[in-house]
Amino acid sequence: MKFVAVIRQVPDSESRLKIDAGRVDLSSATLILDQMDEYAVEEVIRLQEKHGGESVIVALGPERFEEAVRTALAMGADRAIHLVQEGYLDPITQAEALAEVLRAEAPDVVLTGGQQADWDSQALGPAIAEALGWPVVTWTTALEIEDGWAKARHDLDEGAEVVRLSLPAVFTTQQGLNEPRYPTLPGIMKAKKKEIRKAPTAAASKVEVLEQSIQERARLGKLLDGTKDPQAAASELIRLLHEEAKVI
Amino acid sequence: MILVVLEHDGARLRKGALEAVTRARQLSALGGVSGVVIGENLTSVAEEARRYVDTVYVAEVGAYTAEKWAAAAYAAAQKAGAKVVIASGGRQSRSWTPRLAYRLGAGLLEDTLETSTDGSRVIASRYSFLNRVTEKQAASLPVVITAKPNTTPLAEPQGEGSVEDLSVELPPAQVEVLERVTEQKKGVSLTEATVVVTGGRGLGSPEAFAGVEELADLLGGAVGATRAVVDAGWRPYGEQVGQTGKTVQPGVYIALAVSGAVQHQAGMNKSKYIVAVNKDAEAPIFKIADYGIVGDVHQVLPALIEATKKLRD
Numbered sequence: 001m002k003f004v005a006v007i008r009q010v011p012d013s014e015s016r017l018k019i020d021a022g023r024v025d026l027s028s029a030t031l032i033l034d035q036m037d038e039y040a041v042e043e044v045i046r047l048q049e050k051h052g053g054e055s056v057i058v059a060l061g062p063e064r065f066e067e068a069v070r071t072a073l074a075m076g077a078d079r080a081i082h083l084v085q086e087g088y089l090d091p092i093t094q095a096e097a098l099a100e101v102l103r104a105e106a107p108d109v110v111l112t113g114g115q116q117a118d119w120d121s122q123a124l125g126p127a128i129a130e131a132l133g134w135p136v137v138t139w140t141t142a143l144e145i146e147d148g149w150a151k152a153r154h155d156l157d158e159g160a161e162v163v164r165l166s167l168p169a170v171f172t173t174q175q176g177l178n179e180p181r182y183p184t185l186p187g188i189m190k191a192k193k194k195e196i197r198k199a200p201t202a203a204a205s206k207v208e209v210l211e212q213s214i215q216e217r218a219r220l221g222k223l224l225d226g227t228k229d230p231q232a233a234a235s236e237l238i239r240l241l242h243e244e245a246k247v248i
Numbered sequence: 249m250i251l252v253v254l255e256h257d258g259a260r261l262r263k264g265a266l267e268a269v270t271r272a273r274q275l276s277a278l279g280g281v282s283g284v285v286i287g288e289n290l291t292s293v294a295e296e297a298r299r300y301v302d303t304v305y306v307a308e309v310g311a312y313t314a315e316k317w318a319a320a321a322y323a324a325a326q327k328a329g330a331k332v333v334i335a336s337g338g339r340q341s342r343s344w345t346p347r348l349a350y351r352l353g354a355g356l357l358e359d360t361l362e363t364s365t366d367g368s369r370v371i372a373s374r375y376s377f378l379n380r381v382t383e384k385q386a387a388s389l390p391v392v393i394t395a396k397p398n399t400t401p402l403a404e405p406q407g408e409g410s411v412e413d414l415s416v417e418l419p420p421a422q423v424e425v426l427e428r429v430t431e432q433k434k435g436v437s438l439t440e441a442t443v444v445v446t447g448g449r450g451l452g453s454p455e456a457f458a459g460v461e462e463l464a465d466l467l468g469g470a471v472g473a474t475r476a477v478v479d480a481g482w483r484p485y486g487e488q489v490g491q492t493g494k495t496v497q498p499g500v501y502i503a504l505a506v507s508g509a510v511q512h513q514a515g516m517n518k519s520k521y522i523v524a525v526n527k528d529a530e531a532p533i534f535k536i537a538d539y540g541i542v543g544d545v546h547q548v549l550p551a552l553i554e555a556t557k558k559l560r561d
């Protein structure tokens with residue numbers, strides 16, 4: 001069987017974001033494999049360990065994504081395909097470009113992150129499924145496959161659902177699906193020799209980003225000392241919330 | 249023409265549907281507003297819906313699956329000649345609207361806060377980078393929009409639209425639901441609460457949440473939890489606030505023994521007021537707090553409950 005993880009590289013959530021000329025400037029941010037995609041990489045490796053076959057990484061994004069691709073290979077995936085495209089590309093257009101590669105690869109299972117940590121989009125998985133005419137399960141917390149079928153558990157707005165569906169299918173990840181492994185030193189050494197096939201893309205985005213800004217609300221930052229007299233601090237806080245902020 | 253996909257609970261339109269109608273009316277330069285209701289036994293919701301839109305299309309397709317909703321919304325968009333489709337942006341609609349956008353060859357504006365038009369494009373604002381950045385996006389028509397819940401005033405009814413049955417060509421069912429677990433919420437729902445009291449791992453035990461519940465009750469609010477607490481099995485996942493949990497935007501968010509990791513902040517940093525109690529004065533949560541108490545939660549929480557009771561008397 002063949003298992004594909006579609007991944008992206010995003011700024012580490014702890015990195016400071018800068019804005020330059022109305023755009024997020026990532027030049028000084030630490031960039032990592034999106035942690036939601038990390039669940040996808042871990043899952044394809046586990047599926048391969050259990051069912052045999054191949055685990056493949058597919059990425060669509062700028063040249064710099066190669067680092068994230070190497071991380072996924074160091075975790076244990078077999079090989080990778082990187083569609084190189086600079087700049088913003090909306091998820092519907094991304095899905096179109098990715099579908100071409102995925103159709104050719106013909107995997108049984110495609111996994112990708114539930115939400116992107118840079119564009120906060122949840123659309124890539126469902127859009128890929130549509131492009132391929134496959135079913136999709138979003139926010140997957142458990143996945144088992146058997147004889148061309150999958151059984152999955154996934155989160156809804158309120159609650160969860162267990163579903164059965166035929167393969168091939170697309171799944172988007174949610175915390176709880178697994179615990180991603182760390183790349184080991186031998187893993188990192190081996191990854192250097194693994195194949196990354198690169199291909200340019202020439203897709204045009206349907207959505208344009210006009211302007212980005214960081215509008216952190218100015219917070220009051222009024223701290224009370226509750227170490228000596230917790231009662232007094234608590235009374236004062238409740239008074240402030242009632243009289244000053246007027247929220248209780 | 250603009251099409252609103254009107255979410256409902258089987259009996260009534262949901263708040264999100266009325267927010268989506270408001271959004272559609274704000275784009276009236278692009279055309280009149282029709283609606284579609286999708287699901288089963290739709291007579292009563294269709295009756296309610298016709299008061300908000302010119303034409304309600306009724307798509308009886310049975311229980312929810314993403315494929316069915318996408319197919320029904322697509323059929324309605326074709327029938328209405330809609331170049332703009334708007335739905336409210338819960339997890340469910342965010343899983344079928346990409347399918348619809350793909351099928352329509354449309355741009356997708358996801359989880360938008362505000363939408364306007366310059367006559368040929370739709371311009372939207374939204375959060376990105378885990379809620380840290382506000383961005384403006386633009387897309388030419390056709391476009392599919394999801395509206396972030398609780399960001400838009402609810403539409404008022406405006407008359408008597410017509411009701412039309414819609415025939416939908418359903419794709420063969422690909423997903424079979426074996427089991428559905430709906431969370432039993434007691435009290436106010438987390439995403440709609442005006443007060444949220446969240447407990448973090450620093451509370452030390454599931455038992456300590458009795459105090460969190462008591463304070464939330466006294467303030468007419470809902471209980472939230474961090475991922476650390478949910479992973480430890482102290483609280484149900486439905487209470488998790490953050491990147492992989494719920495996004496809340498209450499009048500006041502009270503974080504008790506919560507460190508304030510960025511992934512947690514992603515779910516609460518737009519709250520009007522943020523209050524933190526933490527024994528570590530350097531905890532990141534204090535950097536985004538309006539009010540805070542540096543102290544031991546086991547002493548401060550009972551004192552907060554006492555002080556709130558006094559205020560109520």
Ligand SMILES: Cc1cc2nc3c(=O)[nH]c(=O)nc-3n(C[C@H](O)[C@H](O)[C@H](O)COP(=O)(O)OP(=O)(O)OC[C@H]3O[C@@H](n4cnc5c(N)ncnc54)[C@H](O)[C@@H]3O)c2cc1C
Nearest residue numbers: 448449450474475476490491492493505507511512527545
């Ligand atoms: C992909 C991904 C997604 C994630 N999604 C989410 C999410 O949706 N929501 C979420 O919350 N997290 C999420 N996280 C996890 C997040 O990074 C943090 O690990 C988590 O929020 C920490 O929870 P906490 O603050 O309860 O615990 P801790 O980080 O352990 O903090 C406990 C705090 O309590 C304080 N404390 C301890 N004892 C006391 C006391 N007696 N009195 C007062 N204060 C005390 C400590 O000083 C500390 O600040 C995610 C992580 C990843 C990688």
